[in-house]
Amino acid sequence: TGRDRIVDADRDTQSFVVHYENADGREHRLFARAVIDASGTWSTPSPAGGSGLAALGEKAAADRVTHRVPDLKDPAVRARYAGKRTAVIGSGASAFTALAYLADLAKSDDGNGTHATWILRRGISGSTFGGGEADQLPARGALGLAAKAAVDGGYADAVTGFRTDAFERDGEGRVILIGEDGRRLDPVDEVIVLTGFRPDLSFLDELRLGLDERLQAPVELAPLIDPNQHSCGTVYPHGVGELSHPERDVYLVGMKSYGRAPTFLAMTGYEQVRSIAAHLAGDQEAAERVELTLPETGVCGGAGLFDEPAAAEETGGGCCAAPATLTIGTAPAPASSGGC
Known part of the structure; x- marks a missing residue:
């Protein structure tokens, strides 16, 4: 209150002030001793461009692009994709879901001509479709098995090693995707971009946050979830210690705490919030104690990573640590299988 991010004087003794608007546009403020930001990242999807920026022409093609898995139970949405050629860009659970939905549409009475082109930045290996059974x-x-069935059944064609550089429109308004290597794909009617999410930090601009320069996750959490280092989705349990910032009693939790990392599980977020709530209530023992067993995951490396053929061949694409109960602040033992 009364101090922007520059001012040090009495900063830790002041309450936080939160500005907000009602639906009718009226502005208000409230005061709080702590702020927990669990706003998620759904509203800030990543673009299709391989550099992390929008591809050339991507914004101009916005009428043919969506960043959400389409709800094909909605008649209007279903009509948009029925009988059309659709490009699905992405390699995670959202892309799997979209491919499965489009395959189901293609099998239906109104799906004649429905076909998907699946765009992957990496090649297809044993880990592409996740952990399966x-x-x-x-x-x-x-989800991974359904996506594999869509490809194996001929309802989707896979284009691998394709990093999108530009969108062009043909004479009929369809979209032609152009890769960084110069490849031009056949025109599609619709594009579904499912390349991950990133946090909206704009409304936290006057707070002093400690964020990793790559992931935009808290600096203590980032090494545990960095997709450049972890090929599996198993993330060690963590709590208030890893989620603290230079600004005391400010916390990013849930999907937002992972920044751009693609490995978030809801059960991890629940444990984060429990630990922070215990800390704010003064129960430090409970805040530091973690009783969370994470399931063995499928493979979920970062969408922005490049293939490393030698490593993929060595691991066989199926490495994941067995579930374990770990304590905050305790370094995990090395995985004996060697690959995660």
Whole structure:
């Protein structure tokens, strides 16, 4: 209150002030001793461009582009994709879901001509479709198997090693995707961009946050979830210690705490919030104690990473640590299988 991010004087003794608007546009403020930002990242999807910026022409093609998995139960949305050629850009659970939905549409009475082109920045290997039946989160494993069935059944064609550089429109208004290597794909009617999310930090601009320069995650958490180092989604349990910032009693939690890392699980977020709530209530022992067993995951490396053929061949694409109960501040033992 009364201090922007520059001012040091009595900063830690002041309450926080939160500015907000009602639906009718009226402005208000409230005061708080702590701020927990659990706003997520759904509203800030990443663009299609391989550099992390929008591809040339991507904004101009916005009428043919969506960054959400389409709800094909909605008649208007279903009509948009039925009988059309659709490009799906991405390699995670959202892309799997979109491919499965489009395959189901193609099999239906109104889906004649429906076809998907699946755009992957990396090649297809044993890990591409996740953990499958070995995934201890069965629904997630089923998504990967459904995506594989869509490709194997001919409802989707895979284009690998393609990093999108530009969108062009043909004479009929369809979209032609152009890769960084100069490849031009056949025109599609629609594009579904599912390349991950990034946090909106704009409304926290006057707070002093300690964020990793790559992931935009808290600096103590970032090494545990860095997709440049971790090929598996298993993330060590963590709490208030890893989520603290230079600004005392400010916390980013849930999907937003992971910044751009693609490995967030809801159960991890629940544990984060429990630990922070215990800390704010004065129960430091409970805040530092973690009783969370994470399931063995499918493979979920970062969408922005490049292929490393030698490493992929060595690991066989299926490395994941067994579930374990770990304590905050305790370094995990090296995985004996050697790859995660």
